[in-house]
Amino acid sequence: MTRRLTWLDVFTSRPLAGNGLAVVHDADGVDDTTMLGFARETKLSETTFVQTATEDGADYRNRIWMTTQELPFAGHPSLGTAVAVAHARGDREARYVQQTGAGLQPIEVELGDGGLARASMLQEPARFGDRPEPGVVLESLGLVDADGHPELAPQFVSCGNWQLIVPVRDETVLARVHPDADALAPVLAQGDGICAYVCWPEPAGEAVQARGFFLQGGLAAEDPATGSAAGPLCAYLHERTGVTSIDIAQGVAMGRPSRIRCEAGERVRVAGDVLVLIEGQVSL
Numbered sequence: 001m002t003r004r005l006t007w008l009d010v011f012t013s014r015p016l017a018g019n020g021l022a023v024v025h026d027a028d029g030v031d032d033t034t035m036l037g038f039a040r041e042t043k044l045s046e047t048t049f050v051q052t053a054t055e056d057g058a059d060y061r062n063r064i065w066m067t068t069q070e071l072p073f074a075g076h077p078s079l080g081t082a083v084a085v086a087h088a089r090g091d092r093e094a095r096y097v098q099q100t101g102a103g104l105q106p107i108e109v110e111l112g113d114g115g116l117a118r119a120s121m122l123q124e125p126a127r128f129g130d131r132p133e134p135g136v137v138l139e140s141l142g143l144v145d146a147d148g149h150p151e152l153a154p155q156f157v158s159c160g161n162w163q164l165i166v167p168v169r170d171e172t173v174l175a176r177v178h179p180d181a182d183a184l185a186p187v188l189a190q191g192d193g194i195c196a197y198v199c200w201p202e203p204a205g206e207a208v209q210a211r212g213f214f215l216q217g218g219l220a221a222e223d224p225a226t227g228s229a230a231g232p233l234c235a236y237l238h239e240r241t242g243v244t245s246i247d248i249a250q251g252v253a254m255g256r257p258s259r260i261r262c263e264a265g266e267r268v269r270v271a272g273d274v275l276v277l278i279e280g281q282v283s284l
Contacts, residue, residue, distance in 0.1 A: 003027065006084035007278035010076035011225035011250075011258040013116060015277055018251065018258045019225035021080035022047045025088055027063070030284055032070070038284060039065035045214070045223055046077040050085060058099035060085060068216055071194070072101030073160030075227015075260075075270055079119040082107040083274040086117070102160040120261075120271035123228075126235035129156030129191045137166055140187045141198060141213075142178030152201070152240055156191030157232035159268055164193040165229070165236045171200050171209055175253070179213050179220035188215065196220075197229035201237060201246070208233065210250045224251030225258035231270050234262035 004025040012018025022042045024030070027049035039047040044067075051061040062081050064071045071077075078098060086094045086109045094109045107121040135145050137154045148154075149167035156162050164187070168174060177198050184196060199210040210233070212226035230248050237243045244264045251258040263269045 001029070002281050002283050004088060005278075005280045005282040006087060006276060007280075008080045008084060009275045009277060010080040011227070011260050011272040012275060013273040015275055017256050018275070019076040019223065019256070020044045021077055023081050023084040024049045024282060024284065025084070027051050027284075034284055035063060035065050035070070038282070040067045043067065045221075046071065046074055048077045048081045050081060053099045055099050055104065057097055058104055059096040061099040064100065066214075066216065070101075071161065073124070073228060075123075075230060076225050078105060078107060078121055079227065079270070079272060080274055082109050082121070083111070083117045083119050083276065086111055087276060087279070100160070105160075115276035117274045117276070118271070119274050120269055122267040122269055123159035123231040125159070125267055126232065127158045128239065129158065129162060131155045132164070132187060132190050137164070137187055140180055140183035141166065141196060142180060143168070143173060143176065147173045147176075155236060156193055157236050159231035159235060160228055161194050162192045163229040163232045164188060164191060164196045165233055166196055166198045168198060168200050174198060174200055174209055174211055177211055181215055181218055181220040184213070184220055185215055195223065195226055195229050197226060197233055199233055201241075206243065206246045208246050208248045209252075210248050211253060212250065222254055224254050224256035225260060225272075226250065227260060227270050227272070230260040230262050231268040234264050234268045238264035
């Protein structure tokens with residue numbers, strides 16, 4: 001069956017930056033094996049499939065797949081999918097509620113010109129988990145004890161799925177992060193973590209620099225923009241420092257710079273630009 005396909009860059013206003021996403025529309029009837037196979041075909045960090053909602057109050061169901069497994073929730077696939085849905089439906093402005101494995105998330109979309117859009121979402125209420133041993137965490141990332149932030153310790157935080165927040169002492173440390181997948185795997189497993197989100201909150205203002213690392217195929221793969229970790233980072237910094245909003249720069253080391261804007265609240269709001277690159281069809 002031929003289905004509509006949208007390819008986007010998320011958390012960027014220019015092409016070939018941010019985090020890439022492929023969205024397959026009208027995906028009712030596509031089985032899990034095919035979804036996983038197509039996600040592997042794209043080789044993107046995530047690929048999504050839009051299906052009919054099965055829960056009251058939702059406008060559509062968003063199935064989110066890495067190249068190894070399905071995720072209950074993710075950030076850039078949520079914003080990108082909402083923009084793709086708005087393009088497909090011809091909605092210049094829209095408020096959707098998406099259904100994911102983590103629950104229902106409200107998303108707002110504003111379409112601009114030339115395929116550019118702005119999207120924001122309310123993630124799930126923040127939950128704060130375990131605080132693993134800082135030295136073990138830093139060692140798994142190729143760092144030493146002195147590289148850790150002097151006031152902020154690593155902690156698992158979830159706004160939809162668990163992420164390991166790892167603050168470091170300055171931006172030079174970020175450049176030296178070199179994860180050991182074998183060492184990082186048991187660290188993430190302690191808190192069911194999806195990603196190690198290494199970050200440096202700049203002392204003045206709301207700016208944060210970050211790098212995110214997932215485990216894929218036995219390797220530690222870097223992610224250019226991790227919305228599902230940006231929300232937990234905002235909640236973490238709000239809890240620890242009182243900051244109410246942050247502006248995250250990520251993906252710079254990969255040559256795919258991204259900007260993620262977050263605002264603290266009962267549910268963290270995560271926002272960013274989204275650019276539609278390709279509209280086409282796929283036979284699945």
